[in-house]
Amino acid sequence: MKTFWTNFSSGLPGVTVIVTQQDSNGTIVGLGDAALLSEARGADRVEDLEGLFVAPGFWDSHFHLLDYGRSFRRLRFDAQANRSTVLNQVRAEAARVAPGEWIIGGGWNKESFEAPPHWSLLDEASPNHPVLLMSLDYHTAWVNRLGAQRLGIDEREEAELVRDPHGQWTGILHETRAFRAQEEAMRQDDSHLLTDLKRGVREAQRRGLVGVTTMEDRFGLLALQDLGADERMLRVQVFLRDRHAPSLLDAGIRAGFGDDFLRLFGIKRFMDGALGSQTAWMKSPYETGTGNRGMGLLTEGDLREEARMLAEQGLLVAVHAIGDQAVSAAVSALRSVAPGPGGRRSRIEHAQLIDTVDLDVIQGSALALSMQPVHLLFDRPIADRHWGDRSRHAFRFRDILARGVPLIFGSDAPVADADPVPGLWAAVHRGAPIEEPWYSEQRLTAEEAIWAYTRGPALVDARPAGLLQVGLWGDFTLWRTDPREALIHREYDALAVAGTVVAGRRIW
Numbered sequence: 001m002k003t004f005w006t007n008f009s010s011g012l013p014g015v016t017v018i019v020t021q022q023d024s025n026g027t028i029v030g031l032g033d034a035a036l037l038s039e040a041r042g043a044d045r046v047e048d049l050e051g052l053f054v055a056p057g058f059w060d061s062h063f064h065l066l067d068y069g070r071s072f073r074r075l076r077f078d079a080q081a082n083r084s085t086v087l088n089q090v091r092a093e094a095a096r097v098a099p100g101e102w103i104i105g106g107g108w109n110k111e112s113f114e115a116p117p118h119w120s121l122l123d124e125a126s127p128n129h130p131v132l133l134m135s136l137d138y139h140t141a142w143v144n145r146l147g148a149q150r151l152g153i154d155e156r157e158e159a160e161l162v163r164d165p166h167g168q169w170t171g172i173l174h175e176t177r178a179f180r181a182q183e184e185a186m187r188q189d190d191s192h193l194l195t196d197l198k199r200g201v202r203e204a205q206r207r208g209l210v211g212v213t214t215m216e217d218r219f220g221l222l223a224l225q226d227l228g229a230d231e232r233m234l235r236v237q238v239f240l241r242d243r244h245a246p247s248l249l250d251a252g253i254r255a256g257f258g259d260d261f262l263r264l265f266g267i268k269r270f271m272d273g274a275l276g277s278q279t280a281w282m283k284s285p286y287e288t289g290t291g292n293r294g295m296g297l298l299t300e301g302d303l304r305e306e307a308r309m310l311a312e313q314g315l316l317v318a319v320h321a322i323g324d325q326a327v328s329a330a331v332s333a334l335r336s337v338a339p340g341p342g343g344r345r346s347r348i349e350h351a352q353l354i355d356t357v358d359l360d361v362i363q364g365s366a367l368a369l370s371m372q373p374v375h376l377l378f379d380r381p382i383a384d385r386h387w388g389d390r391s392r393h394a395f396r397f398r399d400i401l402a403r404g405v406p407l408i409f410g411s412d413a414p415v416a417d418a419d420p421v422p423g424l425w426a427a428v429h430r431g432a433p434i435e436e437p438w439y440s441e442q443r444l445t446a447e448e449a450i451w452a453y454t455r456g457p458a459l460v461d462a463r464p465a466g467l468l469q470v471g472l473w474g475d476f477t478l479w480r481t482d483p484r485e486a487l488i489h490r491e492y493d494a495l496a497v498a499g500t501v502v503a504g505r506r507i508w
């Protein structure tokens, strides 16, 4: 059986009909004009796309699917919210949620705070609920007394806590300690696991995504295996959080374990912190501050050795590296790492600041750069303040493509929403619709930005997809109008997803 897709535009000359086979991937078997319709047989279906624009399926290459689903029932703070606004939201949530239950939220931004956060303020807003609030970049956690108790944090014992000048804990956790706290709080609050994951899948589909590369812990992986056939109509590639590497290898997991809808790719590692928390690892100190160069969370040697072990089984690494020193160390460790089956590439995630010497090394390697253009919109003022003139090498999309290095885009949802529209816009215009472009020499064309969401990831991941071409998977993102035109003519409102097709099936 086949599906004949009609009444659409696609930018492909002479193509008014697309034919997909009703096999497991909805393979494209025909592209042409109305004459193709004469091949339709009794059992075949004709789908009228009502004038929409058909683009290859959009893929988000850096995602947190379970967390994204969770974020819809969690407190969300605006990046511009000041401290009292955040505390008022917590107060309102505490009035709504049964005492004793977790209040978990995210998105607070210390750059917008009039004074620093402290556990006592959260205690005052919410004395009867454990509270954990993640910062905008997710690398800092703010916890109240009850939260600390539930997380088993011993203020006298722990060396990793952030303390005031008198040695008292402030209620703030950074980096690996913050991640551990987040994971533990979510574990205690995980009765909604499968519901949350399904919500994440549905919201991703609604934004036109046909697939995501997602960073999950064991809860995410467990829930993914519980999805029913219908709910699996979002393709998912998984990088597991770091500490699972040895057990994965011990269990005999090899590259590509899974199928075309759920596949294990490898391990996610953290080389450094983040810009917003000034923990991204830098070659020279931040502009503001006392010689701070951020923090390296992993040594080059350890990463090299782990990547080598994983590569023996064809598994990949995705290394979070934001500061120029972190990128440099990650690149040195991975410069000769072998590609996985079919040429699948290991990748550096975020790579927000890249020194030119390191970009040259990436060019000669089998690595890909996985970046999130939408972050440029809120990181721009922070980079200007903390990186100063070095920001000319931040989000250097043009330089990357000019060297032929594969560039793939994503959102890091729920750090940013999964909607590809603001990301496309940021890649092409280097700013929000009303803003002047930021280092405009690094702008991409509309065509290039779309490539980094479609064909780029398909090549990097060795998937036969990402183009409207016979033999490739029938994954499409439907747009209200041609997104290239909307981008070129700066028509933000016209840039809207209107449907998703996965494996030859219309999802909405």
Ligand SMILES: [Zn+2]
Residues within 6 Å of the ligand: 062, 063, 064, 215, 412
């Ligand atoms: Zn992430």
